[in-house]
Ligand SMILES: [Fe+2]
């Protein structure tokens with residue numbers, strides 16, 4: 001059980017840090033001023049999630065492992081498709097994490113992050129549709 005908790009939290013931390021790095025990469029490479037600002041806001045959200053996971057790790061006395069950050073390097077539309085899948089996975093992750101905890105504080109923290117991931121998911125879908133339309 002302890003191993004499971006360690007793996008789950010480390011996976012969550014890796015996903016959040018990779019998500020933040022990806023969104024920073026998006027902001028660097030793609031979009032006009034408004035879109036870059038949105039990507040940077042998502043990156044900031046993901047960094048906030050990473051900080052919250054660190055807090056859960058500290059509470060659970062779980063040591064963070066070394067994480068490799070590997071941003072992908074493709075066209076905006078391909079990367080957005082990948083990101084829709086990643087945001088779906090994030091919603092699912094926090095749903096599972098929430099169900100694994102009985103602690104009320106952790107449950108509401110998971111709910112809060114899950115809502116943000118859900119908002120990311122809807123926004124990235126919308127950005128994808130707009131990008132596809134522009135491409136024709
Ligand atoms: Fe996140």
Ligand SMILES: [Fe+2]
Pocket residue numbers: 019046087090116117120121
């Ligand atoms: Fe997200």
